[in-house]
Amino acid sequence: MEGSAHEGMPSRRAADPAIQITFLDLDRLQVYLNEDEGGTVRAIVRLPNGEVREQTIGPDGLLEDLVPQMGEARGPKLDLELGRRWANAEQVERPVVVPADQRQSDLVGTHSTSMLAVEIASWANRGSKPTWTKTVWLPFTRYLGVGMGTERTVSLPDGRRIGLAFGRRRHPLPGFAIRLVDFQMLSYDHRGSPRDYQSVVEVRPSRGQFEPFVHVTRLNYPLQAPFSWRADRPWLSNVAGRIASRLNPNQFKFSQNGWDQEGWARTRALADQGRLPRPFARFTILGVGNNPGIHVIALGGILMALGTPWAFYVKPWLVRRRKRKIVEELAATREAETDADSRGTTDRAQAPTPVGAQA
Numbered sequence: 001m002e003g004s005a006h007e008g009m010p011s012r013r014a015a016d017p018a019i020q021i022t023f024l025d026l027d028r029l030q031v032y033l034n035e036d037e038g039g040t041v042r043a044i045v046r047l048p049n050g051e052v053r054e055q056t057i058g059p060d061g062l063l064e065d066l067v068p069q070m071g072e073a074r075g076p077k078l079d080l081e082l083g084r085r086w087a088n089a090e091q092v093e094r095p096v097v098v099p100a101d102q103r104q105s106d107l108v109g110t111h112s113t114s115m116l117a118v119e120i121a122s123w124a125n126r127g128s129k130p131t132w133t134k135t136v137w138l139p140f141t142r143y144l145g146v147g148m149g150t151e152r153t154v155s156l157p158d159g160r161r162i163g164l165a166f167g168r169r170r171h172p173l174p175g176f177a178i179r180l181v182d183f184q185m186l187s188y189d190h191r192g193s194p195r196d197y198q199s200v201v202e203v204r205p206s207r208g209q210f211e212p213f214v215h216v217t218r219l220n221y222p223l224q225a226p227f228s229w230r231a232d233r234p235w236l237s238n239v240a241g242r243i244a245s246r247l248n249p250n251q252f253k254f255s256q257n258g259w260d261q262e263g264w265a266r267t268r269a270l271a272d273q274g275r276l277p278r279p280f281a282r283f284t285i286l287g288v289g290n291n292p293g294i295h296v297i298a299l300g301g302i303l304m305a306l307g308t309p310w311a312f313y314v315k316p317w318l319v320r321r322r323k324r325k326i327v328e329e330l331a332a333t334r335e336a337e338t339d340a341d342s343r344g345t346t347d348r349a350q351a352p353t354p355v356g357a358q359a
Contacts, residue, residue, distance in 0.1 A: 026049070118164060118166075136164060142167065143167075175250065178202065185279075198218040209226070249292040253290065
C-alpha cells in the first residue's frame, strides 16, 4: 500500500502475480479429480486434519477407503466410485420446468426467467446437409450490453465467433443517440436510502443536425431531445425551436426511471476497500415518451373547461333573459294596442250624429 485515497483510506495496488494465496478449509473432506489425456483419473484427497493423499483410480473406477484413519468411532469409512463417463462430454445449459406449487407469482407471464433455444448450423456446400450443428439456450436479457452475464458466445468450426442474446426489440432513436457519461446517487445520509439519483447523459446527432450537448437528468428534471433550450443560442431561435419541437413527433422526453442498484452496491463496497476511486453504475433506466401536439390538446381542454359552464349555465341564463325580454315586449305591444282601441271607441261615441238635408 502506498499513499492514501481521497477519503483517507490507504490506496491499494495490485498484488505480486508471483504470490498466490488460497484459502484451505480444513473442516471438511475435499476430493479433487484430474483426468489426463490417456484417460487415467487421479484423485487428490484432503482430509479434515490437513493431510493430503494422492491415489490413482483403477479401471473399475473405485476409490476405496478415503478416510481410513477416521475409524468406526467417527463414522463409517467412505469409498468413491466413478459413474458412467462419456467421451468429449461438455457442460450444457438448458431450462428446467418449475413445478406449479414452486413458481413465483411475480414471474408468471413475464420473460424474466425464460430461455430461447437457437440452433446454429454450418454447411460445406449449399443444399447439402449441415456438417456441424449446435443448440444454444439463451436466457432472457433485459438490458443488452451491460454485462448482465446472459449473453452467449459461440465458436464456429472455421474459427469465427458470434455473439447471441435473447432480449426485447430495440428501437433506435431517430436522428440522434444518447450515452451515459456519469451517474450519481444522492442519499439522505452517508448510507441512507436514496434521496435522488441523476444521470449525466450526452446527446449526439447521428446525421449532424445539431451540436452535441450534455444534460443532467433527475427525477423531476427530464431531458428534452433532440431539441433543448441552450443559453448560447439566440432567444428567438430558442422560442421558435421550442414551438416546433412541441409539434414534432420525433421530439422525446427522457425521465429518470431507475438505476443499477446492484452494480452501485458492489462498486461502493470496492470503493470502501480502496480498490476503486468511487462507486459507479453500469447502466441507468430512462423512461422514454413523446407528446407531439400536446399544446393543441391542452387548448382543447381549456375550451372544454370554458364551454361546459357556458353550455350549462351562461347560455340558459341568456336564453331565459331573451325570452323574458320578448315576453315583456309582447306585453307592452298588446297594452299599447288595447289603449289605442279603447281611445278609438271613445272618440266614436262622442262624435255628433250627422243630420241629413230636408227636402
